[in-house]
Amino acid sequence: MAPWALVSPASRGIGFALTRHILQTSRVPVVATVRKDRDVVKEQLLDGLGADEGRLHVLECDVLDESSIEAASSRCEDLFPVKEGNGLHLGLVIPGILFPEKSPRQIDADNALLTFRTNTLGPLLMLKHFEHFLPTKQINNTSASEVEGLPSAAIMALMSARVGSITDNKLGGWYSYRASKAAINQVVKTFDNYLRTKAGDEAFSVGLHPGTVKTGLSKEFWGSVKKEKLFEREWVAERLIDVLREKAKKVEESRGRCWDWDAKEVSP
Template sequence: MVPWSLVSPASRGIGFAIARRILQTTNAPLVATARKDLAGTKHKLLDGLDVDENRLTMLEVDVLDEDTISNAAAACKERFPTPINQLQLAFIVPGMLHPEKSPAQIDASSALLTFRTNTLGPMLMVKHFSPFLPKKKAIQPEEHDLQGLPPTAAMALMSARVGSISDNALGGWYSYRASKAGVNQVVKTFDNHLRTSSGDRAISVALHPGTVKTEFSKEFWGGVKQGKLFEKEFVAERLVEVVMGVGVEGRGKCWDWEGKEVLP
């Protein structure tokens, strides 16, 4: 049995740091995706790491193009035939932000692109990659087979605290907030499916990374409280630990980088 992991996309930002963290802390195969320059991304992911480069498989995925997702899943099916091999740890982390401050700034095309990237893209990843998660009657991997991966298979989707309706005291960011609230609903709905198909063998969770020092959030660094702007390597370490630790009791919920639940 060969349990494996997935990070999509892994070309930059949090996804890049998570992929490197998994390479450093496990011995399992990792599938990482990028929209372009697969060879260059692979080189950067492996740079400075003392790991077997054969563990890392790069595949082209653009979450706006379902054909690329389908093709990547087909490549994984060939590389990791089920049910002998199973997807044990997955991070689905595409993101886009158009920060509307008022209703007058809402632009239909920008909002649609936000939803396609933040919500529909992860939903399509769930569609094509959920069959790789273990089923109820699948062979339970031995501890040595897990090679640093969690005992309960987990598929984590990137959400955000601003996706919480109960936590929304400031307003603004209409399309981003709504798209991340949608992610939380996708996670809960998918986890209900896993309860039936996988039982306690697989779960789905949403994640809030905090404000991370990446190009994605650069415009907003100045407004972040002292001590609340994090390096991507720190956040990657924390998010991997959170997903490793929540277990079946934490399924279907959104968890922040500290391991605290973000209420809907």
């Protein structure tokens, strides 16, 4: 099975850094999705890397539009036909939006709906249209050399957050964001149960918590975060891939759970 990787979205923030990191540290083709400015983003992703331009495929995909997701999936089938032995080895589905409601009075119905559509429903629809690219018990001929630099088993990783943990919720606030990430943890577990049956140890699903990263999502809160806990996106990208590589060595212990940048579990 010829492996490839998916990062969605990849135009900025952690997704941008993850795409560049995979291009630098592996040899697999990478599909990076954007909502617009495809050519501009491709140039930015490749800038200074010295990577083979032919390995990077930048596709338009908007998680708020299922037809867009379906079209991106169809294009991936053209690029990497499953019937020819190709397979998705690493999927990183990481859209995110945050409206920081501090009290119930600040909850806006439209903003809350957009939060769930972006953070939860979007990734769910990505699973719908991309899960068939993952290996199965019957079809997986990937060799260790082909995925050097990546996890040894296929992984579909969704972006969660520590604030999605019900157990860890000591402060309250951020109602819609917390709820959308708690829902992602349920999606991860449910999808992993599906993969357990379909793929066994060949593929599994996890949630990821990157910590507080210097991106547009968290910019409003940088001042309240200790310097040593505010991470650069490049460093976080490297750490998350390292965590996934570590967890792939122990699939049964790792699958269906949420892991932070330090490889520690975030409780449900």
